Amino acid sequence: MGSKTPLFDKHNEAGARIVDFGGWDMPLHYGSQKEEHHFVRQNAGMFDVSHMTIVDLSGERVRAFLQYLVANDVAKLKDPGKALYTAMLNADGGVIDDLIIYYLSDTFYRLVVNAATREKDLAWIREKAAAFDVAVTERAELGMIAVQGPNARELAAPSIDEDFRAAAMAMKPFYGMQAGEMFIARTGYTGEDGFEICMPATDAPKVWDQLLAAGVAPCGLGARDTLRLEAAMNLYGTDMDETVSPLEAGLEWTIAWEPAEREFIGRAPLEALRNSPERQRFVGLLLEDRGVLRNHQKVVVDGVGEGEITSGGFSPTIDKSIALARVPAGDYDRAAVEVRGKLLNVRIVKTPFVRNGQIRIDLVGETK
């Protein structure tokens, strides 16, 4: 038996199939993963993400610390509440974890890191924070619900303290704010609009029930994975890990190269790889033949070499199989994937596959 979130009983009430996820007993689905997926794209679904790790950083030199700790530059965060997605790298330039940083004040930032990497993340952050005199506080007493979909914010509004409701509804994408006992952010992991709501764990079941009554559908980790894959959002441990550079995981946009004098951990190996002809591509694949692409299948590029699918699956929105893959350097837009000994045709497409309910890739495709 694994750790349980404050919503464990709610999942059972809703008929969840519970699975182990990094030591946590989490809902995989509540009946149909596909229906949950569509509900998020078309209406509003909610995910228990209480297993995620929330870490608060405070101190006079917290900004300088974060400028050293992560590859993106928190100096980009000018307005309080603004969030930044970034990777925390080791000295070799491999990804220790990906995370979201909220700028709450000049002496206070909030991080949300992955559940499966909790212990190593906390150890790493604490070790590096010591020199900056930054206090690191894990907020394990907070629960977290992600409400996602085109109607998510509207349906979640009544759950927000009246005094803060208007401000929360007016908040721009990728911002967060304290709203009484809640911390509300307009972020997510589905490619849809919505909120991620942190609250004291003891309040989480009540908020869950309010959202349920408002018509928000409980959605499990299964739908969360197909939604994030369609949105081409990386999954830590699958699309990247400590042996993978963010430059080969589609995360160059999360690296701040300027100012050149900012020394963040892992910078030198990134600089070395940046313009290397060997640098692998990280691409989206659309399966043109019948079948389903899966993690770790081999990608074969005729005359170029071989790569690997990092995340593959079936896209309920597109009704075809899609994948993210790390493939050799080169200029090509077609490849094949080995599935049970057969080579299936795939086309390299620009990601995301789906965003805000709309298919964003060219389904027909023209061969160069």
Add this chain to the structure above:
Amino acid sequence: MNELPGDLLYTKDHEWLRREDDGSVTIGITDHAQSALGDLVYVELPEVDLEVDEGGEMAVVESVKAASDVYAPIAGSIAAVNEELADDPEKINSDPYGDGWIVRMQPSDSIDEDALMSPDDYQQFLDDLDD
């Protein structure tokens, strides 16, 4: 708990068999199996006339979650496959014992019913899994 169809035989791999009047055997996966797999999105079917050994890989069913092999519960040749699953694999979810059948086989030997389970035995097998 859904009633198991009484006219079928079952396997430990959660497949079912129906003996047809012409001597062929229709095969599918049980309600328990489809429920565990989740929404099916693709079925890889064998070629008609393919000879398969008992326990040999015969088809692959893929759900949103994972791919699972379907093993031949008896030795024989593939007499027919359910072509409709190509466009509508979810028939296995919605009607596992009916429209969701997967293949029909012509057995190469007489069927050893002792190696298979009756509905009551399969129900007991499922109950034991839950314990």
